[in-house]
Amino acid sequence: MLKQTEGSHAVAEAVALCRPEVVCAYPISPQTHIVEGLGEMVKAGTLRNCEFINVESEFAAMSVAIGASAAGARTYTATASQGLLFMGEAVYNAAGLGLPIVMTDANRAIGAPINIWNDHSDSMSMRDSGWIQLFAETNQEALDLHILAFRLAEELSLPVMVCMDGFILTHAYEQVDVPTAAQVDAFLPPYEPRQVLDPRAPVSIGAMVGPEAFTEVRYLAHAKQLQALERIPALAQEFRGIFGRDSGGLVHAYRTADADTIVVAMGSVLGTIKDVVDELREAGVAIGALGICSFRPFPLAAIRDTLKGARRVVVIEKSLAVGLGGIVSTDVRMALSGLHLHGYTVIAGLGGRPILKTSLHALLERARTDQLEHVTFLDLNWDVVNRVLEREKTTRRSGSIAESILRDIGAVASNVG
C-alpha cells in the first residue's frame, strides 16, 4: 500500500512484516524512531510472538542479539554512531559466530567533536567486521533492503547491516509502498537456523581456535561474503518478481553506458547526483552515476564492468580515511586495477554538511577538465582551516581545535543558546 510516512516508520513496518522474534535496542539518534515504532507494535499486540527487550547499552543490545539469534530467534536491532562503536566487539563476534542478525545503522558521524548529523563514518568503522553492509538510496529501498536482509542473512548465516542516511532518510517523509504480509511471507520463509543453542540438546558455540585453524575460519568468512556476491543479485531479481520493483542488488548504474565521467557514491546523495547528471546530460555532457548498494561484499567485478569504459571516475563519499583520503574510493580503485583512467576522491557531507547541487556542478566542471585534486574536500572553508594552522604555528598552547573554530566562526560551543 502506498503511503506517505517517515523513513524510520517505514523501516519499522518492514521489520515487523519480517516477523522478528526478538527486538533489542538502545535508543540513539537518529535510529530511535525505528525501535520506538517496533516497541509500540509489540505493546499494541500488532507484532505478535516478538519480545522487545530494553537493554542498558549498545554493547548489551548486540550481546542480547547474539544470544537470541544463537537460540534460534529471528533477531533485529538498530543503532548509530557511537552506539555502533560501543557495541563494536560484539559486532565482530556476531559475524564470527555466523549469526544472521539484521541491524539498521542510521548513518551518523563519529566524535570527537560530538556531532549528531549524517555521514558514513560509523558503518565504515565496521566494514571489516564480517557483516554484510547494504546502503539504501531512498526510504523505499531502506524498507525493501530489510526484507532482503533477513532472507540473505538467514540463507548464508551471516549478519546484515542495512545502512540508511541518518535524518536525511530516517526523518524524511516520503512516499513508500508497504508490501503485504502475504508478499513478505512468500519471499521470506521461517528462520531455519544452521546452529541453535537448545537446553534439550546442549552444545557450545564460540570455541577458541588457535593458529592451526584460525586462518581457515577467517577464509570461510570471506568465502561466505563471496557467496553473497552471487546471492544478492539473485535475490534482487526474486524480489522484483514478488514485489514488482527494483531494490537491492550489488550496484545501480544510471546513464553510464556512454559516459566519459562516472560519479560513484552510496546512499541518499545519489538522488541529488542523478538530478545533476540529468542537468549535465541536457547540456550535452556524457556523464553518469554508479550507486554502490552492496559495500560488503564489495562487488569488484560489477564496478569494474560499469566503469571500464569511462575516462574518469569521481568517487563522492561521506567518509574519510584519515591520513589516506577515501575509503570507498580506495576500494573502487582496487576494482579499476590496471585500467587507465583518472580517479578522483571527493570527501563530502561530513557531519551533516549538505551536499548541494551547485557545489556538485562546480566540482564536476573541474573534474571534466581534469583540474581536480587527487583528494578534494567539498566546500571546505580554507579560511577557517588556515587560521587554525597559523595559530598552531605561532602559539604553543593553541587550545582545542573544535572550540577555536567555533569561536572563529562566531558560535561558541559552550554557550549555544
Next chain:
Amino acid sequence: MFQVRIHGRGGQGVVTGAEMLSVAAFLGGKHAQAVPSFGSERTGAPVVAFCRIDDREIRLREPVMQPDALLIQDPTLLHQVDVFQGLGRDGYILINTNRGFEALGLGEFVKDFHPERLCTVPATDLALKHVGRPVPNVPLLGGFAAISRVITLEAVVAAIKERFAGKVADGNIAAATAAYNTVVREMEEAAHA
C-alpha cells in the same frame, strides 16, 4: 517542483507542519518530501523544515535553497534569521501575525512581489481559539492551501485526520478552515485593491 520552507521555533510544530504538508500533497496525488533541518532541538530555538512537492519522484536531498513559498510561524524570527534567503519575487509569503506586511516593516522588501501571494494570518490566535494551544502549524497549512492552491483544504483536513484523533483533530480542522477562509478573504481584498 514546488518548494516550501517553514520557519518557526522549537515547540511550534514546524517539523510536524512540514510532514503534514507532505501528507496533504501525497493525498492530492503528488509526490512530496518533507525533511527537518536538525539543529539544537530546544523549545524556542529557531527551527527550519522543508517540503518539496512535485508530479514526479523527488530525488533531490539538499535543503530548500530557493523556496517557492515561505511559511513563517513566528514573526520575531524576521529580526533574527535570514528567513527570505533564496526567495524570488514570484514567491509566496505567509506569516503568522495579526499585523500586515507594512506594520512588520516589510513593505519596502515586498514591493515587487505579487500582492496576492503575500498574506498574514493570525494562526496562533486561531490555534488558541480552536485547539486551546498556541501551535500555529496546522492553521498555516490551511492558509497555505488558500494562497498557493498547491494543496486543497480537503487534503489538509485529511492530513489532520491522519495525524490526530478526536477533539484535537476537530479543533485543528476548525483552525485550518478558519485560516483558509481568512486568507481567501485577504486575497480577494488584495485583488480588488
